[in-house]
Amino acid sequence: MNSLSRRGQIIIGTAAVILLTALSLVAVGVVGSLVNPGGTGFLSRTRCVAPNLPGPVVSVSLTNMGGPMMGPRNGMMGGAMRMTADRSTVAHGPVSFLVTNGGTISHELVILPLPSDQIAGTRPVAGDGTIDEAGSLAEASNTCAEGTGQGILPGASGWVTVTLPPGRYELVCNLPGHYAAGMYTQLTVN
Known part of the structure; x- marks a missing residue:
């Protein structure tokens, strides 16, 4: 040839x-x-309009870089993931979370109490790539709606309002592999 x-x-x-x-x-x-x-x-991409939310509103951004997660790479799923909040502290009482998925795959927000001796991002990850949600206070995983659903689709938002007492909280995405890939942040309630 x-x-x-x-x-x-x-x-x-x-x-x-x-x-x-x-x-x-x-x-x-x-x-x-x-x-x-x-x-x-x-x-x-779906665009959502959230209703007027009570209390302070914490805007949470969910993103992933790269394509869909294709499988393990160095113990983590492919693609960098990130969860950011526009504030790190709020007053106790009703707090609303407006969660926007700027990534290319579905994400969610789960609110977990964070013990005083624990650092955000250090929860044990199970074999299925998720963390234990026991004690969860609320979840925003419903596309263009409030509360629990099947995940917030790319380009869409979801929201949830919860009454939070003073303390530390960890906001996480608990879809398989997402927490280990970096989808968590801390919120302090005064």
Whole structure:
């Protein structure tokens, strides 16, 4: 086989991979939009309007970099993940959490008490990639709605209001692998 035909094969193979990847992304976006007409596919992202929330509102941002998690890499799932809150302290009483998923996969927010001798991000992770949610005070995992659901879809928001006594709390995403990949932050209630 001469070098010209080998080069031609490489060019054709590369073009085929690019074309198939593009078609796959379009198909995922179209199918996602058809399955969930609110527009949760890649081509259009759901936009939610939260109601007027009581108490101080903590805006929480959920993100992941890279593509969908493809499996373990160095004990962690692929892609860096992050959870950030626009404030680290609030007054005790009713507190609302407005949670926005800026990533490319579903996420959630779970509110857990944080013992005084524990550091955020150090909870033991089980074999299924989750942490123990015993003692959870509330959850925002419902797309464009309040409370518990199947996860907040990319580009969407969810919210929850909970009455918090003074103390330390850990905000986490407890979908498999997300906590270990960095989806946690601390909140102090005075």
